[in-house]
Amino acid sequence: MKKRLGVNIDHVATLRNARGEKHPDPYKIALEVLKSGADSITIHLREDRRHIKDNDLKILSLNKSIPINLEMAPDFKMIKIALKYKPSFICIVPEKRNEITTEGGLNLKKNRSKIKKILEIFNKEKIRTSLFINPLLQDVNISKELGTKCIEIHTGKISNQIKTKKNYFSQLNNIKKCAHYAQKIGLEVHAGHGMDYKTTKILNRIQEIEEFNIGHFIIGESISHGITKTVKKFIKILR
Ligand code: PXP
Numbered sequence: 507m508k509k510r511l512g513v514n515i516d517h518v519a520t521l522r523n524a525r526g527e528k529h530p531d532p533y534k535i536a537l538e539v540l541k542s543g544a545d546s547i548t549i550h551l552r553e554d555r556r557h558i559k560d561n562d563l564k565i566l567s568l569n570k571s572i573p574i575n576l577e578m579a580p581d582f583k584m585i586k587i588a589l590k591y592k593p594s595f596i597c598i599v600p601e602k603r604n605e606i607t608t609e610g611g612l613n614l615k616k617n618r619s620k621i622k623k624i625l626e627i628f629n630k631e632k633i634r635t636s637l638f639i640n641p642l643l644q645d646v647n648i649s650k651e652l653g654t655k656c657i658e659i660h661t662g663k664i665s666n667q668i669k670t671k672k673n674y675f676s677q678l679n680n681i682k683k684c685a686h687y688a689q690k691i692g693l694e695v696h697a698g699h700g701m702d703y704k705t706t707k708i709l710n711r712i713q714e715i716e717e718f719n720i721g722h723f724i725i726g727e728s729i730s731h732g733i734t735k736t737v738k739k740f741i742k743i744l745r
Pocket of ligand 1: 550698700719721722723
């Protein structure tokens, strides 16, 4: 099975917004990302619009050759926006106003009926649905019950354990069990959050994970890899 890569370009927008101008341009970067072989572009339209803005979603959506995975909170205002732009994929994520990033998976028990209704709406529109969940068998079961097509397992905890050289085996085991069980009951399995090269290598050994959504590390690495070329270009202009 070909493993898919979705690249989250939120932090291209973070960098652009730092100056309030147009550079770097998330749309241009999305085209480069796809040209490089990635399978989809992930964006999170947050309630506070701290990175991706409505206009980014609009411009990206106008190009129907860009497979967009829209991450959104289970919120009815967001559904209206999503139905207007009809991305290829929707991933429902929890959202807290003051968090730096999405800190954990959805609280499925608390939001059961709301999430079920939201999934019904998008399934009817033939938009692929996914729920961002913690690696818990109970949450895999509830996800199936609510009618999602896919789950995305939150890999923030294991990524952190790997990066800080802590024992990650129990967490890896939980992810393996959930991925295996989810596939068995007919859910497609994705993974995302906090991944770097090492985390990805480790998690890629889990056969059932079909899609990886990676953002912050890819954007950070791109700066490292691109800075030599860019500085040299300026030196050439100046001397
Ligand atoms: N998947 C989901 C559902 C997310 O919310 C995020 C972060 O926005 C990511 C993947 C990407 O995480 P990171 O930027 O840490 O790679």
